[in-house]
Amino acid sequence: MTVFDRYRTLLHKLTLVRARAPGGDSPEVDALLDTMDEVWDAMSAGERAAMERERARLPHVLDQDSHAPPA
Template sequence: MTVYDRYRTLLHKLALVRARAPGGDSPEADALLDTMDEVWDALSEGERAAMERERARLALAPDTRAVPA
């Protein structure tokens, strides 16, 4: 699995977790976000741009990915 595919999978898992518990944080969401932070750092600029489009398609809030360092 590529880094891009891994991040995409995590993003979709996060969408499902948030759909189950809207408006609230959960330990599961926090763990996913921590993992996503690590994977985000490994993405190329092009992959990050593509992932931004994916996030928009899923209509997720801006905090669903790590902020690049």
């Protein structure tokens, strides 16, 4: 699995977790966001740009993030 695919998988999982428990952070959300930060740092500039375009098409699940990588 590439770093890009790993980030995409984590983003999808975050969407599902937030859909189950909207309105607040949880230990699961915090752990996902921490892992996403690490994976984001490992991505190339091109992968980050592609992910930003992909994230722009998603529902606004990341609006709640205080420490998510920029979209």
